Amino acid sequence: MDLSFLAGDTISAAKQLLGKYISTETDGIVTGGYITEVEAYLGADDKAAHAYQLKRNKKNEMMYRDYRTIYVYTMHGHHCMNFITKDEHHPEGVLIRAIEPVTGIEVMKARRGREHNLTDGPGKLTQSLGVTRDVYNGTRLNEDGVSISDGKTPIEIIASKRIGIDNKEEAVDYLYRFTVKGNPYVSKDKVKREDNNGWIE
DNA sequence: GTCAGGATTACCT
């Protein structure tokens, strides 16, 4: 599919990613699902972003690539996956925080070592999809192991505060987290599940 | 070599 929407405004790119079908092929096994939760990170002026004030180091180097680049970082022993937007002068990206599992659910259960909560958090979905930093950091969407394509369309998108950035001053209050209203496969919130998980039709 | 710092998770009350 056409990924040029990732080259534009990061906030609207984040919203447009909701509902897209994401899949990975790890060790020859395909797993995938529909994106239900994302967060935007805006670089230079965003205190919560790894690239705040254009800070640049080995860890966040991939944010200074052009759109379609995948940025994977590790923390607390978990991996988190971002899609980079814009270009090398604007280190912005979208953190994929949760998906609705569709393909390879049995494999996800095996990788997670549990039956439920397979993909409702940034560290959980990378584990289910087999995404690790050593293999996926710096790879490119629809060229390497990670693919996205058209999937579902949300009936309504909810904007809320980002998770896990409690010490980032005013950036704490930015409404840069976007979820599909009524979809149960999101982190933190205990949402009221709606018909068809909040997707159109 | 050492050490502090996380865009987390899971399990407790």
Add this chain to the structure above:
DNA sequence: GGTAATCCTGACT
């Protein structure tokens, strides 16, 4: 909702 577990990365007060 609170907190312990966990653990890799990167910089070096």
